[in-house]
Amino acid sequence: MQVFIKKILNIIKIKRILDKSLAIYINLLYYIHNIKKYNNKGDNMLEKVNSTEDLKKLTIKEKEELAEDIRKYIIEVISKNGGHIASNLGVVELTLALESVFDVNKDKIIWDVGHQSYVHKILNGRKEQLKNIRKLGGIAGFPKTKESKTDCFNTGHSSTSVSAAMGMAKARDIKKEKHSLIAVIGDGALTGGMALEALNHIGCTKTNVIVVLNDNEMSISKNIGGINMLLTKLRARKMYTISNKSGKKILDKIPVIGPFLIKAIRRIKQGIKQLIIPKMFFEDIGFKYLGPIDGHNIEDMELIFNRAKELNEPVLIHVLTKKGKGYEPAEKEPDRFHATSGFDIETGNPTKKKDKDYSKVFGEKLNELAKNNNKIVAITAAMKDGTGLTEFAKNYPERFFDVGIAEQHALTFAAGLAKEGMIPFVPIYSSFYQRAYDQVIHDICIQNLPVVMCVDRAGCVGADRRNTSRYI
Numbered sequence: 001m002q003v004f005i006k007k008i009l010n011i012i013k014i015k016r017i018l019d020k021s022l023a024i025y026i027n028l029l030y031y032i033h034n035i036k037k038y039n040n041k042g043d044n045m046l047e048k049v050n051s052t053e054d055l056k057k058l059t060i061k062e063k064e065e066l067a068e069d070i071r072k073y074i075i076e077v078i079s080k081n082g083g084h085i086a087s088n089l090g091v092v093e094l095t096l097a098l099e100s101v102f103d104v105n106k107d108k109i110i111w112d113v114g115h116q117s118y119v120h121k122i123l124n125g126r127k128e129q130l131k132n133i134r135k136l137g138g139i140a141g142f143p144k145t146k147e148s149k150t151d152c153f154n155t156g157h158s159s160t161s162v163s164a165a166m167g168m169a170k171a172r173d174i175k176k177e178k179h180s181l182i183a184v185i186g187d188g189a190l191t192g193g194m195a196l197e198a199l200n201h202i203g204c205t206k207t208n209v210i211v212v213l214n215d216n217e218m219s220i221s222k223n224i225g226g227i228n229m230l231l232t233k234l235r236a237r238k239m240y241t242i243s244n245k246s247g248k249k250i251l252d253k254i255p256v257i258g259p260f261l262i263k264a265i266r267r268i269k270q271g272i273k274q275l276i277i278p279k280m281f282f283e284d285i286g287f288k289y290l291g292p293i294d295g296h297n298i299e300d301m302e303l304i305f306n307r308a309k310e311l312n313e314p315v316l317i318h319v320l321t322k323k324g325k326g327y328e329p330a331e332k333e334p335d336r337f338h339a340t341s342g343f344d345i346e347t348g349n350p351t352k353k354k355d356k357d358y359s360k361v362f363g364e365k366l367n368e369l370a371k372n373n374n375k376i377v378a379i380t381a382a383m384k385d386g387t388g389l390t391e392f393a394k395n396y397p398e399r400f401f402d403v404g405i406a407e408q409h410a411l412t413f414a415a416g417l418a419k420e421g422m423i424p425f426v427p428i429y430s431s432f433y434q435r436a437y438d439q440v441i442h443d444i445c446i447q448n449l450p451v452v453m454c455v456d457r458a459g460c461v462g463a464d465r466r467n468t469s470r471y472i
């Protein structure tokens with residue numbers, strides 16, 4: 001009996017020692033974690049990151065800090081130089097997650113329009129040069145293959161990324177190479193016919209391309225059209241959240257087996273999600289649809305991108321972001337901050353008063369004419385404010401049409417209106433009119449239809465009118 005009691009006491013002693021050791025081990029882990037946190041406090045993460053190799057070494061927490069530093073830097077620079085600020089603030093986490101998972105030196109990321117590529121430029125050798133963005137001799141505001149190997153395709157005009165990615169993917173397959181092709185396209189750019197033509201091609205050929213749909217519900221102004229209606233339905237679905245924060249925190253505290261449990265639970269959740277999401281538009285045209293996912297949650301995005309990387313089929317990842325994220329004036333007025341000249345950071349007000357320009361005069365005159373002639377209609381391809389049609393849209397909503405980023409459709413649509421006796425006015429920046437040459441010739445000129453084509457920002461334009469010159 002005595003021996004038995006002794007044994008029990010020994011077991012209790014051993015258990016106590018083990019408990020104490022475990023407690024010391026856990027405390028030690030917390031201590032190391034806190035020291036790390038303390039050391040990082042106040043540091044500028046952006047100063048430490050000079051490449052995507054540096055980025056890949058960071059923890060999620062550090063990447064979140066980096067995101068904030070990048071935002072501050074972009075706001076500082078663009079408040080002086082002007083530029084596409086709202087779109088860039090919206091893709092900070094998205095860029096960090098993409099360039100953490102994919103290898104920019106091997107994989108190819110194509111930024112549609114390319115106006116949102118500042119974060120990519122900062123991470124890929126142009127942190128300092130950003131200060132000279134859009135200045136003579138400075139770096140461009142759009143991806144430029146001449147600037148960096150990591151800018152793998154020049155963009156500027158909307159809706160080209162998916163076609164280019166498809167072409168590059170087919171070349172990869174013919175050459176028997178192995179890398180990922182990623183097109184990052186906004187919900188605005190997705191209204192462009194070319195993007196839909198490319199999705200159609202990829203889906204039916206089952207080409208391994210990843211399309212990241214950056215959905216912020218905005219083109220330059222609020223996005224419109226049937227595609228937007230489809231996205232609204234998809235947005236209403238419960239967000240695809242993988243990192244359940246509270247559960248994860250508890251599991252994280254269990255040393256050794258905790259992380260394994262988290263991974264296992266995530267896999268199960270992903271499997272279930274795939275089962276319960278019914279077939280939908282993108283799936284019906286041949287894509288695996290993943291999403292919607294929070295475009296400001298780096299950890300969730302990394303998990304999804306890693307998953308997409310493993311799949312050998314067309315994948316569309318629906319990411320929800322906020323245009324202007326992190327800078328209040330831009331969050332409140334994302335359209336004004338889509339592309340801005342210099343502004344005061346505190347108030348968001350422009351530093352220079354804007355002179356009355358061509359578009360304003362055009363808009364005022366058209367308003368006046370439309371008052372006495374109800375056959376006058378106005379069409380824009382997602383550029384209501386830029387082309388001076390804001391007042392017209394307010395005064396004559398039934399005679400105003402925003403067709404999305406669809407210049408070709410805008411012109412043939414105008415031809416149809418003109419054929420039936422209306423007088424359509426179509427103001428489009430000269431740069432984007434190029435999209436509709438065939439429609440101008442085939443549908444309007446040859447049929448001699450009275451469409452008034454208003455070519456804005458044409459010829460050699462000054463610094464105030466960057467739209468024509470900036471792509472050169």
Ligand SMILES: Cc1ncc(C[n+]2csc(CCOP(=O)(O)OP(=O)(O)O)c2C)c(N)n1
Binds near residue numbers: 116187190220435
């Ligand atoms: C063919 C063409 N038409 C018009 C434009 C002008 N434009 C530049 S960005 C943009 C809106 C793009 O919206 P989205 O793709 O949703 O990107 P976001 O800025 O919202 O991130 C437009 C209309 C363009 N670049 N190309």
